[in-house]
Amino acid sequence: MERILASDEEQQGDSDARTDVADRLTQAAGDDTRPGEDAPMQQVRIAILGTGFSGLGMAIRLKQRGYDDFVVIERATDIGGTWRDNTYPGCACDIPSHLYSFSFALNPNWSRAYSPQSEIQAYLRECAERYGILPHIRWNCELLNATWNDSNQRWQLTTSQGRMTATLLILGNGPLNEASLPAIPGIESFVGTIFHSSQWRHDYDLTGKRVAVIGTGASSIQLIPHIQPRVSQLTLFQRTPPWVVPRRDHPIPGWQRALFRRLPITQHIARAIIYFQREFMALAFVYRPQMMRAAERLARRHLEAQVADPALREKLTPRYVMGCKRVLLSDDFYPALTQPNVEVITERIREVRPHSIVTTDGNEHEVDAIICATGFHVTDTKLPEFICGRDGRSLGEVWQAGPSAYKGTAVAGFPNLFLLIGPNTGLGHNSMVYMIESQITYILGCLRLLDRRGLQAVEIRPEAQETFNAQVQQRMQGTVWTSGCASWYLDAHGRNSTLWPGFTWLFRRATRRFDAARYQLISRQSNEAPAMAVPANTSL
Numbered sequence: 001m002e003r004i005l006a007s008d009e010e011q012q013g014d015s016d017a018r019t020d021v022a023d024r025l026t027q028a029a030g031d032d033t034r035p036g037e038d039a040p041m042q043q044v045r046i047a048i049l050g051t052g053f054s055g056l057g058m059a060i061r062l063k064q065r066g067y068d069d070f071v072v073i074e075r076a077t078d079i080g081g082t083w084r085d086n087t088y089p090g091c092a093c094d095i096p097s098h099l100y101s102f103s104f105a106l107n108p109n110w111s112r113a114y115s116p117q118s119e120i121q122a123y124l125r126e127c128a129e130r131y132g133i134l135p136h137i138r139w140n141c142e143l144l145n146a147t148w149n150d151s152n153q154r155w156q157l158t159t160s161q162g163r164m165t166a167t168l169l170i171l172g173n174g175p176l177n178e179a180s181l182p183a184i185p186g187i188e189s190f191v192g193t194i195f196h197s198s199q200w201r202h203d204y205d206l207t208g209k210r211v212a213v214i215g216t217g218a219s220s221i222q223l224i225p226h227i228q229p230r231v232s233q234l235t236l237f238q239r240t241p242p243w244v245v246p247r248r249d250h251p252i253p254g255w256q257r258a259l260f261r262r263l264p265i266t267q268h269i270a271r272a273i274i275y276f277q278r279e280f281m282a283l284a285f286v287y288r289p290q291m292m293r294a295a296e297r298l299a300r301r302h303l304e305a306q307v308a309d310p311a312l313r314e315k316l317t318p319r320y321v322m323g324c325k326r327v328l329l330s331d332d333f334y335p336a337l338t339q340p341n342v343e344v345i346t347e348r349i350r351e352v353r354p355h356s357i358v359t360t361d362g363n364e365h366e367v368d369a370i371i372c373a374t375g376f377h378v379t380d381t382k383l384p385e386f387i388c389g390r391d392g393r394s395l396g397e398v399w400q401a402g403p404s405a406y407k408g409t410a411v412a413g414f415p416n417l418f419l420l421i422g423p424n425t426g427l428g429h430n431s432m433v434y435m436i437e438s439q440i441t442y443i444l445g446c447l448r449l450l451d452r453r454g455l456q457a458v459e460i461r462p463e464a465q466e467t468f469n470a471q472v473q474q475r476m477q478g479t480v481w482t483s484g485c486a487s488w489y490l491d492a493h494g495r496n497s498t499l500w501p502g503f504t505w506l507f508r509r510a511t512r513r514f515d516a517a518r519y520q521l522i523s524r525q526s527n528e529a530p531a532m533a534v535p536a537n538t539s540l
């Protein structure tokens with residue numbers, strides 16, 4: 001079997017097969033002879049993980065503020081995080097380009113309203129170069145383990161290239177980097193080609209092949225229109241139909257790009273308009289889910305206009321409140337499904353055989369290749385198991401009841417650890433770059449405080465974190481995400497620990513200043529935290 005799946009033994013008893021990233025972490029943890037164990041210890045002030053929007057954005061803002069003593073740990077050999085890894089045909093952003101970019105580095109040259117993956121990655125590369133980040137990056141370097149050392153109040157990092165210590169550790173590894181492969185009985189026996197959408201096999205030509213696609217999420221609906229004309233037969237295995245609204249993507253005319261170049265203020269205005277349009281949608285997602293009905297009507301009309309066959313339309317009609325799962329944008333997904341070489345299967349998959357997929361109705365679908373567009377491990381990623389805090393417990397252990405953090409950024413028991421796109425910072429309606437930049441401002445505020453007061457470390461007080469999360473979860477009640485569907489937004493306990501339940505400007509307001517009063521402040525001279533009163537009411 002040509003494959004990227006984990007070994008058979010690893011799959012057995014596991015609810016989901018894990019991909020190589022997680023496997024390497026696991027192996028490294030149990031391997032005493034792992035590389036770098038005897039290497040000389042490098043000391044840096046700040047270690048950042050990842051070169052996606054989060055890690056890169058953090059590095060750029062540090063550089064702009066005059067901080068130079070930092071490294072960016074990057075497991076690959078190129079910039080871009082999820083925008084480097086996802087190269088499936090048709091991969092693009094479903095947030096408009098003018099908004100999906102750094103506020104301090106608008107790109108007047110976006111070619112389309114919704115940028116393709118290659119342009120976004122090129123943009124990130126360009127930013128890394130322009131802001132002098134490349135010399136700070138340790139390429140091909142994987143973080144294997146991070147442990148807080150309370151005696152010297154630093155993070156001890158073990159990477160695939162050696163060990164280092166850092167005063168601050170900033171995780172910008174992102175929530176969508178660990179592919180989730182379906183644990184379908186017999187999948188390891190498949191003799192054709194099988195791969196995950198985020199690990200596209202460009203060396204495998206799909207032309208003329210019988211191809212199965214499992215999943216109908218954001219990745220699937222983008223790739224299907226691109227592969228459908230090439231394959232001989234496309235069988236789509238749909239578990240839950242997504243809500244799909246028109247995308248209305250279009251090229252950005254040359255005159256507009258020239259205008260943005262000559263008069264940057266015009267692009268700022270265009271960006272602001274898009275931001276407020278998107279922000280308006282939070283009203284429906286968070287505060288008035290019944291407002292979704294209008295959008296549902298739009299999506300139904302879209303389906304009716306594009307799919308004439310009532311039986312197919314019926315299969316593609318969602319039965320849950322729109323927004324509960326990510327709302328998808330596409331003008332070419334439904335038309336692709338109406339083509340004669342496409343079949344949409346809604347029966348559950350029972351097993352995979354060497355040449356076929358068998359559904360619960362007993363039908364056997366012969367295929368040459370299986371594409372798993374089955375999403376990512378989000379609330380159950382491996383890395384937290386290898387981040388150990390002050391009392392020796394890992395973030396994975398601490399998060400057994402579900403991931404949680406203070407303002408999605410700091411975790412009690414983990415001094416000087418900062419998370420970018422941490423728990424409850426994700427969005428269903430607006431640009432993640434806005435949230436990331438809010439968090440970066442917050443972390444920079446912390447650095448300023450450390451410098452100004454000559455402190456070594458900060459640690460969020462558990463009660464502040466608890467109060468904050470209680471408020472977040474309270475706000476989550478009555479949102480569209482708690483309306484009863486299964487989604488990757490929910491953790492194993494059914495708690496939404498991924499999304500921010502509110503307007504994004506509320507998050508920005510909450511993070512605009514580093515609120516030292518909520519933290520234990522640890523001085524350079526002593527391990528003892530000065531007693532600081534925490535106001536009982538920690539408001540968002």
Ligand code: N01
Nearest residue numbers: 092093094182215216217218219220239240326373374375
């Ligand atoms: O993954 P998903 P994705 N048998 O988790 C199905 C971002 N993104 O890679 O709905 C059968 O959304 C699963 O079915 P169900 C974006 O944030 C952004 O598409 O659970 N089916 C679902 O249909 C997005 O939300 C862009 O019933 C199985 C699908 O697989 C996130 O990435 C583009 C199954 C998984 O959908 C993830 O999107 C692409 C099984 N065993 C992605 N297991 C932008 O444009 C899972 N499924 C910015």
